Amino acid sequence: MTRFDLQLRHPTGETTISVGDGALGEGDAALETWVRQRRVFVISSAALLELHSQSLLTLSRQAAYWHLLEVPDGEDAKSIAIAERLWGEMLEAGAKRDSRIVAFGGGTVGDLAGFVAGCFMRGLEYVQLPTTLLAQVDAAIGGKTAVNLTQAKNSVGLFNHPWRVVADTRLLKTLPPAELRSGLMEVLKMAVISDAELFSVLERDLEGLLAGDPGTLAPVVAAAARAKIDIVERDPTERDERMLLNLGHTLGHALEAGLEYRSLRHGEAVGYGILFAVQLAERRGLPVEAAERIRRLVERFELPRMPALEVEPLIRLISRDKKVSEGGWRWVLPVDVGACEISTDLTETAIRRELTAYLEQLGTIS
Ligand SMILES: NC(=O)c1ccc[n+]([C@@H]2O[C@H](COP(=O)([O-])OP(=O)(O)OC[C@H]3O[C@@H](n4cnc5c(N)ncnc54)[C@H](O)[C@@H]3O)[C@@H](O)[C@H]2O)c1
Structure with a gap:
């Protein structure tokens, strides 16, 4: 072993x-x-x-x-x-x-x-x-x-x-x-x-990993654990950098709650959240090749179709989420494959506009 x-x-x-x-x-x-x-x-x-x-x-x-x-x-x-x-x-x-x-x-x-x-x-x-x-x-x-x-x-x-x-x-x-x-x-x-190498392993081995082979999974679990450890060591009480771990979770949590924890599993909601983060990040200079690589890998997870949702209740849920600190809205956005930043300057108006476009594109707006 x-x-x-x-x-x-x-x-x-x-x-x-x-x-x-x-x-x-x-x-x-x-x-x-x-x-x-x-x-x-x-x-x-x-x-x-x-x-x-x-x-x-x-x-x-x-x-x-x-x-x-x-x-x-x-x-x-x-x-x-x-x-x-x-x-x-x-x-x-x-x-x-x-x-x-x-x-x-x-x-x-x-x-x-x-x-x-x-x-x-x-x-x-x-x-x-x-x-x-x-x-x-x-x-x-x-x-x-x-x-x-x-x-x-x-x-x-x-x-x-x-x-x-x-x-x-x-x-x-x-x-x-x-x-x-x-x-x-x-x-x-x-x-x-934070781990471009792990991303390449996922691109290469996704099907084997989804098949659940314990030997294939072990090094991947260890690499993901290593990546989390590095961030937690630098910010043990989630004051700044640890918030990076919320990539895909701000919208993901709102989707889960908006669908009353029934239609999407946590990871699926996070998948949709990551796709939204990629859309936001592209407007701020995320290179097209990086955006496409992330999108393609998420798509290989074959996310279930998202039921129709209204924008305003989602915005309210996002506002309530604890990742919206006293200081304002925080969004974790990729700047490349294996690197993210925490953005604090996206306004509620901008998110409303982007979310409307995102749901329209998915064909799931009601
Ligand atoms: N503390 C943290 O930093 C942190 C981070 C992420 C998530 N969470 C929390 O984790 C929870 C979700 O965890 P989860 O996804 O593991 O869900 P879970 O604990 O509910 O487990 C999911 C299901 O899998 C079953 N199960 C567990 N192990 C199994 C096995 N080996 N074989 C077959 N079935 C098995 C469980 O009985 C359960 O029905 C949430 O409450 C979330 O808030 C905490």
Whole structure:
């Protein structure tokens, strides 16, 4: 097995991020020492444990006490009510300040587990064992944790880096193809932001990657993780450069919300968001060849057709999005393949005009 061990230095220490085809199943000495003789609380969903609990077997044997904390599948896990239930269950099971928390699941489980770990007794160490591609390349890296309020997603949370991340690409074999495709869009995003070489790999290997081969995926997951680590190290608390990671997300989030999280997956909405960013960027000098390369690669993802949408509700959703800071609208725009900038001078009027043209061109304006 080829294994990639990456380091993320952050304000509270250092996190090793290991990526590999079989990285978890074949045992991990550091992780085994970390759980040895401890009470370990594993946060996961029933569906996932049914598929992959075998991967945790070696680790579970090292713990003094191995307690499963089951959470609902998907976004329903990320609530204060679920966090409170888990804190209660942990107290009843005798959790101490040096107990351990293991997040085993996609980004929803990881975001919740990091939040639960960060608040319980003012902070327990935890590890991320991400099981979706999106979580392996993005959500598990960088210490952002959160739960949702009914008013807004991810509105309550904290920066809390895991002690360790182990991303086993073999776990991705059971991922539904649409989830894999959605996660690969985040890889494409990372490539457009800062890694032209990764972009070329995607151009070359997209079909193999979409087929979910763990060996083909491992170096690509590692490269995307490396690209995210570099940005997070330079801006750990998202004050400036880390906002680059929002490429495609300002419109993407508005599309998801405008369609009530039903018609487009996150990665698909981000795909449409990237295409819009390319349109905006072209007006500001993005070379035509670069714009065309990005467009062609996004098109190879065969995004589902976007249902008809009105411009004004989208503009309102964009305004509400937290990426619109007190200082004004911020848009992440490519300046080349592998390089982006944060633009602060695009007015609401300009965005309204561009968005109208964009939706008209897609034939999805209502
Ligand atoms: N913290 C961050 O920096 C950050 C970054 C990006 C996204 N996020 C968050 O991540 C969440 C989305 O994460 P996600 O896309 O992983 O979604 P998810 O956690 O809901 O997982 C998607 C689905 O895949 C299933 N699944 C997970 N692993 C599987 C496997 N190996 N085989 C088969 N099925 C599997 C899950 O049960 C779920 O139904 C959002 O809540 C988002 O806000 C956080």
